[in-house]
Amino acid sequence: MIDPKTAPYAILALRVTTGALFLFHGLVKVFVFTPAGTVGFFESIGLPGALAYLTILAEVGGGLALILGIKARLVSLALVPVLLGAAYFGHGASGFNWSNPNGGYEYPLMWAVVQAALAALGDGALALSPTSREPRLAAARA
Template identity: 80%
Template sequence: MIDTTTAPYGILALRVTTGALFLFHGLVKLLVFTPAGTAGYFESIGLPGALGYLTMLAEIAGGLALILGVRTRLVSAALVPVLLGAAWFGHGGSGFNWSNAGGGWEYPVMWAVVQGVLAVLGDGAYALLPGDKSAARARFA
């Protein structure tokens, strides 16, 4: 049974935590690796360099949207392919364990599942621009 009093706050914690992690990862690509370096890395693993720029944008914009609670379902669903791409192309050859050299695929797949769950759960408490308010009211009424 869902505790309708506390569930929206649990969703809020999940939304803000994952948003902060996305924002951090995007800012590392922007400020540490630089956009050109990020694009170069994507090219080095056989992907178009432009995908590096798009990934950086998705992580920064998606992270901010999640933190603020802007269209959580849509944003979370859009981030699932980014994470699965990271698992497949960036970490797939490194095995399962995240502690393996090059990082394994378990961590990005776990985050893809978390984003899928957020896409199902919705905004939670304190969303700036919630998705479907009527569905949220019915779910937590």
Template identity: 60%
Template sequence: MIDTRTAPYAVLLLRVITGVYMLTHGLIKLFVFTPAGTAGYFQSIGLPGWLGVVTMVIEIVGGIALVLGLGTRLVALIMVPVLLGAALFGHGGNGFTFSNAGGGWEYPVLWAFVMAAIAGLGDGAYALFPLGRKTKI
């Protein structure tokens, strides 16, 4: 049974913390690794360099959107393939555990499922611009 009094706030918490994590990852790519470094890394693992910059932008813009509640369902759905791509291409060869050298694939897969859950749950409380149908939890 879902507690309709607290569920919107639980979704808010999940949405905001996930957005903060995505924003942080994008800003690390921007300010620490730089766009050129991020593109170079993507090329080193056999992906086009421009995809690294696109990933960085998706993480930054998507992270902000999640924190603010701007199109939560759509943003979360967009994040799922980004995170699965990170698991497959960036961490897939490093084993399961994220504490392995280079980080294993468990962490980005976990976040992909979290994003899928957020897409299913919707905006939660205090969303600035909800997209999609309104449902009561």
């Protein structure tokens, strides 16, 4: 049974944590690898270079939106293909285990499932723009 008193806060914790991780990964692509370096990597694995910019935008923008609770359901759903692409194109050749050299697809695949679950669960507590019709404040006050 789902506890309506704590569930919105559990979703909030998951939303903020995954948002922070997306933001971190996007900023690493900007400030460590640089956008040009990220483009080069994407092209080296056979992806269009422009997809690197879209990935950076998805990670930084999506991370901020999740942290703030702005259209979190839609953002979570939109990030699933990004993660599946990372699992297949970025880590697929390295096998399943994340601790394999160059990282396996285990971690981005798990993250894709988490984002799909967040899309199904709703926005949780303290969302700035809830996308579902469930009463947030009533559940948070109870």
